[in-house]
Amino acid sequence: MTTVMSASASAEETAAAVPAPVTMAAALNAALADSLAADDRVVVFGEDVGTLGGVFRITDGLASRFGERRVFDTPLAEAGIVGTAIGMAMNGLVPVVEMQFDAFAYPAFEQVTSHLAKLRNRTRGRLALPVVIRVPFGGGIGGVEHHSDSSEAYYTHTPGLRVVTPGTPADAYRLLRQAVACPDPVLFFEPKRRYWSRETAVLSVDGPPVDRAVVRRPGKDVTLIAYGGMVATALEAAAAALEEGWDVEVIDLRSLSPFDDQTLTASVRRTGRAVVVHEAAGFAGYGAEVAARLTEQCFHYLEAPILRVTGFDIPYPPPHLEKFHLPSTDRILDAIARLQWEGDNA
């Protein structure tokens, strides 16, 4: 009988040593391949992830390379996927599972919140669940209903989970590898609108650790906070803001939970102004937590209230209407303009 142990080759890095253009989808695929090669305990499963390679092809080629004991299709049932991942992790494996789309992860919610998040605590630290749940999330791809949700706040509100989301291809590789190696359960949100965006990079696991935010663009006038699919939008807004005379610092959160207070407060104390951007609805959204925390920790440094640029408080709109819903560079610039600049006579 072939076992998981014998099925894996020795670690064989797919990552090239010279910088090359790479999409986020390819970076994620490489991260999964390298995780499977590096650790015999890693198994990858979900709906259509085997033969097909996933509807977004993130697991393309993995089943044929690693065999179907390590990469396999499951019956169609999300609670089943997460629930069995929990049992597998209890028995020594490191499951990396795929939810086909954001809104189709909801059937697994009970398993995630009542068990995945809590079992370490309920067993006084005895039972670790190093499970990664990959969730393609967010809009901007012309998806029909239920295919464009930003569901991250449901999970960040749950103690015991880590919630991570990459903004760039290089970070997608690094963060996914780190998530697989992490002893805590990780909800890994992949911004599907950025799957095909390219970056010239060397894929490497080295770099800022999974729970640190990074400054993507230094600036001195205002801190613009974004994550996932909004990082690129924020960088575009920062470039445009320069023409208006604002030097914008862009921070990519990467880890939504835990929150990197240190990097964020240092930036906001320097700039005195902040805007937080996300696609998800604003009401009780992740940005509210960011604004509240930074206000608590930086009040005396602030020149203006922290503003949020978010999706409207509506169900995600259909393809022809999503452009009205998604935060745009214009909306971000408008928010920056409202930050009570000197000389304003508001």
Place this chain on the structure above:
Amino acid sequence: MTTLAHPGETLSADGLLPSAAPLALIDADGRLTPEAAGELTLPAPGVLRELHRRMVLGRRFDTQATALTRQGRLAVYPSSRGQDACQVGAVLPLRDSDWLFPTYRDSVAVVTRGVPAEDVLALLRGDWHCGYDPYRYRVAPQCTPLATNTLHAVGLAHAARLQAKDQVALVMLGDGATSEGDTHEALNFAGVWKAPVVFLVQNNGYAISVPLAKQTAAPTLAAKGIGYGIPSLLIDGNDAAAVYSAVRVAVDRASAGGGPTLIEAVTYRIEAHTNADDATRYRSSDEVSTWLERDPIARLTAYLSARGLLDDAAAGRLAAEAERLADGVRERMNAESTVDPAELFEHVYAHPTAALERQRAALLAELQEQEPAS
């Protein structure tokens, strides 16, 4: 003529359906049943004596726990009195390497697996953790969200197979839990994966107040196995010999690569759902009396006594052993428990986050302020 079928369809239901009536080996009067009971075989006398002993100990533990709720020592206790044969018969056939996935109802099963009685009660006493190390006893934490543990059992069992470990997972669930989606997903995954897992449904007729008739239109719960390609057994859940034998058959099959089994054990809970429930609102005392006559311990006592396998002296020694167990539980539960609020932050993550460290420090500072100056 060619038959219309997709790849993988077997088109045969042979051997998957349960018997029409529950299989039993020893009847309510303690006599061997006259008819053959399918795959079930009477366990050896030594096993029957051990089943009896564990039921007596389990029953004493159970009544002691119920008593402790009245004294306010336990926040709540869901009794399994009446289901003793399932509690014990499910566990004794398991090997060391196998895993048990119990529910809130199955404290006696957990005790029977070897977890110290007072540790089993830690959670119900009001502690924040399950009270024992799952890896030490191969017992998952007792599960309250209904049916969710079925999937954990299937996952653990499948992982055993992937790693070529000879391990079987036995998961316990109630009749009500069979209506939850997770049960169906678990049966389906187990069937597809041929996972070495045993589903033991204790059909005690009620989910709190809701009777089985409002739970399902299926002829029996065991009949559901066929929908997932899983062989199933319908057994008398008050016959410890039948439960033991059925679980044994299922564990052996799973261990030999034959995949999962669904067992429906028909039984009855004598106590209310928990000490907080008033069972008179939904069932008659006549019904309870009928089931008291089918008591699992009484029938095995009768069987063993009639065959000279249990005499008065042995029964006396067993009663004394049960009292010692109850004394120990009382003693431990009456001692004031020490709780450390700082530990609340310790195991949320592998390492407490900076934010949790701050919250812990804040709580400790708050407690220090409240401490009376000495």
